[in-house]
Amino acid sequence: DVKVTQSSRYLVKRTGEKVFLECVQDMDHENMFWYRQDPGLGLRLIYFSYDVKMKEKGDIPEGYSVSREKKERFSLILESASTNQTSMYLCASSFYGMEQYFGPGTRLTVT
Amino acid sequence: GQQVMQIPQYQHVQEGEDFTTYCNSSTTLSNIQWYKQRPGGHPVFLIQLVKSGEVKKQKRLTFQFGEAKKNSSLHITATQTTDVGTYFCAGGSGTYKYIFGTGTRLKVLA
Numbered sequence: 346d347v348k349v350t351q352s353s354r355y356l357v358k359r360t361g362e363k364v365f366l367e368c369v370q371d372m373d374h375e376n377m378f379w380y381r382q383d384p385g386l387g388l389r390l391i392y393f394s395y396d397v398k399m400k401e402k403g404d405i406p407e408g409y410s411v412s413r414e415k416k417e418r419f420s421l422i423l424e425s426a427s428t429n430q431t432s433m434y435l436c437a438s439s440f441y442g443m444e445q446y447f448g449p450g451t452r453l454t455v456t
Numbered sequence: 457g458q459q460v461m462q463i464p465q466y467q468h469v470q471e472g473e474d475f476t477t478y479c480n481s482s483t484t485l486s487n488i489q490w491y492k493q494r495p496g497g498h499p500v501f502l503i504q505l506v507k508s509g510e511v512k513k514q515k516r517l518t519f520q521f522g523e524a525k526k527n528s529s530l531h532i533t534a535t536q537t538t539d540v541g542t543y544f545c546a547g548g549s550g551t552y553k554y555i556f557g558t559g560t561r562l563k564v565l566a
Contacts, residue, residue: 376552385465387544387558388499395552403553404457435498441552444489444501 348372349448351436357454364423366451368436375441377419379403379411382433382450394419395441426455458483460547462557470565475532477560479545486550488521488528493559494541502530535564 352367368377376395380388380403390403392411400411408430412420419438423430431454437445459482469475479488487506491499503512505521505528512519518531532539542561546554 378553380556385558387462388546388556390553390555393553401552404555437499442487442548444504445491445499445546445554447498447500450498 349436349438349446351434351448351451353451354449355452355454357456358423358426359456360427362423362426362455364426364453364455366421366423366434366436366453368419368421368438368448369417370419370438370446371417372438372446373416374438374446375416376439376445377413378437378439378445379409379419379421380435380437381405382435388435391421426453428455431455458547458549458555460545460555460557462545462560464560465558466561466563468563468565469535471537472534475535475539475562477530477543477545477562479528479530479547479557481526481547481555483526483549485525485547487548488525489546489548489554490519490528490530491544491546491556492541493544497541499544532562535562537564537566540564 349370378393379391394400394413410422434451436448439445490502493499510521516533542559544559545557
């Protein structure tokens with residue numbers, strides 16, 4: 346079975362802190378994605394990566410950056426957390442054009 | 457930019473009733489995927505449709521892709537309490553990324 350793991354299920358951070366969210370997949374997928382999920386807004390794509398060290402902005406990249414140094418690992422970085430970044434963060438991975446496998450999510454609260 | 461709208465946002469049905477959610481894209485899609493997210497869980501892939509006018513069935517679930525490849529629907533026949541959750545469509549445009557709809561939250565009353 347494909348496994349996508351995320352470093353934390355729940356995280357509480359203070360405004361202005363730098364936040365790292367890690368995602369690891371074990372199926373050798375080329376593509377990895379970071380989404381945020383908010384009530385009534387569905388899943389919105391923050392960044393995605395189609396290969397090691399390759400990344401592209403999604404629909405809401407402002408305030409975020411990403412890193413993919415190894416194929417299995419995709420990190421989301423909040424350079425200076427703000428309260429409007431309180432959300433559920435979901436990581437996913439896939440082969441090109443195929444179904445996405447999601448991790449369990451990280452519920453981030455910024456106070 | 458490309459948008460994918462999904463209706464309704466919420467649906468409450470009595471167990472045994474049918475349920476349909478609709479997905480509409482502002483642009484022509486190359487394919488569409490459907491996902492289900494149980495309460496407290498993460499989205500899980502259900503199916504992918506690629507061809508214009510395609511219809512696929514999974515037990516009580518029927519998925520359709522419109523002729524113009526701009527809309528899609530998911531129909532559940534005789535809902536059960538296990539169908540509870542949020543159903544998302546995700547439109548692919550032939551690139552790496554997919555645009556997710558806003559989701560339809562289904563509640564089934566026993």
